[in-house]
Amino acid sequence: MPKKDPVIFFIGWNACINCGACVAICPQDAGFISPFDTIAVDRPCDIACLLCEDICPVSTITHKPA
Amino acid sequence: MPTPSYDLVIIGSGPAGSTTARFAARQGLKVLLVDKRQELGAPIQCSGAVSRHALEEVGVTPDAEFIHEPIYGFGIYNEKGDRTVIDYRRLKADEYGPGEGQKPLGYVVDRRRFDRYLMTQAERAGTEVWLKTEGLSYRPNGDGGCEVFLRRFNQDITVKARVLVGADGLQSQVGKWAGLRTHIKITELASCLQFIVDQVETEGLLEIITGHEWAPGGYAWVFPKGHGYAEIGLGVIPTMTDKNAQWHLDRFIRHSFFEERFKNSRILEIQGGGVPLASPLRTQYADNLILVGDAARHVNPITGGGIHTALSGGNIAGNFLADFLNQDKPPTAQNLEGYQNRWLEELGNKMWKLYDVKTEIFRKNDIRERDALLYQTMASYFSPHSEFKKI
Ligand SMILES: Cc1cc2nc3c(=O)[nH]c(=O)nc-3n(C[C@H](O)[C@H](O)[C@H](O)COP(=O)(O)OP(=O)(O)OC[C@H]3O[C@@H](n4cnc5c(N)ncnc54)[C@H](O)[C@@H]3O)c2cc1C
């Protein structure tokens, strides 16, 4: 599989319900998390599978190229 | 200051962690239980349905402190709204009911109060509890113990443990620290959303609505929530729909056969989370470490229920570790496999069987066939004759 380009995530905190589903599905190494039970938003993700966006019950995760 | 030293350090004070702590401390182990939250159970990521049997089995007395409402049975619906009712007030009228000498089948609990209650019981059994304390990592140090790195109110603290217990829930990082394969497939994690609502009548039953139409890959539910409130929620598998859980829940409330029933509903709380409809982890132990509860995917893959399995898993883990450490055996991965074996025997093998049942249903490509099978499976799962009644 070709390697994907890294992305950086943006979470619309207004809609986020702090449910942790994005962290649960995330295949990153330990610690790729924010203090609000979500995936990290302060550093790029080099896996870029975007499963976190798919699982979010309120679709409040978006990304742009890192 | 010398490094504080414990027999067990437990990361996460949900039902799994606090139950492990209670049983281990009761048998004389020195236990530290930490949780990163300031208020356990909050924000709520659970509907709170649990059987009375599940509580009594682990010595938890049903207490008004955490009970929202007693439950007496189930209403299972197909996609069209036809239902199978399994009401123990009718099936076993002398045993189940609200009257004197009768009892409920289960409860809907308030997870904030329930988790606090369980933590208090652990504390009274001798456990030391630190809230606002996040587990950061661990390092086995070869002399039969490990170091655990914590942050408590911004202060970095290292403690020693003979065994570290990862009871850190679905988002578990502890398993990753040890390099265990904890990954859940996207086809096996339900994305859930639920509303606590006013002005929706319930009848002491857990109502489960099946059908691809309403909740692709999962199901919808209506639970009584006490004080005249109800809870309406659903879970969907993202690969089976191009809409999110919020869209499906909105549609279920406004356009299903319950349209009339939900017409005046008013939202009081909004909650959600992920529910693994997956198999338990194949390896739930490493050197100086075991996992329990959601962290080990101890979740019923048919119902998504994980409170009962977290409580019984905690019971098994706490007692195993007490027996084990009291014999002074070194907590190597090889020796800790005994925990997983005991768990499989008492609980896990049944969960693997349920996983096979679930996989068989969702392997069907034809939606009508799948819907029929899910409805039938749910209805027989909750019947008094089900072989799986006890999980
Ligand atoms: C929407 C929804 C509805 C559900 N409904 C039901 C239901 O009706 N009935 C049922 O039986 N089950 C239900 N479940 C499943 C149930 O909530 C879980 O299975 C159960 O909570 C698992 O308990 P646990 O103790 O393993 O983990 P949790 O309850 O998740 O507890 C984990 C604890 O660990 C803490 N923690 C995590 N990481 C760290 C860290 N690094 N450091 C310190 N602390 C940490 C967390 O703060 C948390 O307190 C539902 C789940 C969802 C999402």
Ligand code: SF4
């Ligand atoms: S893209 Fe994949 S790996 Fe990256 S944060 Fe999202 S779920 Fe995790």
Ligand code: SF4
């Ligand atoms: S899945 Fe969505 S709602 Fe849930 S914590 Fe992550 S960003 Fe927030």
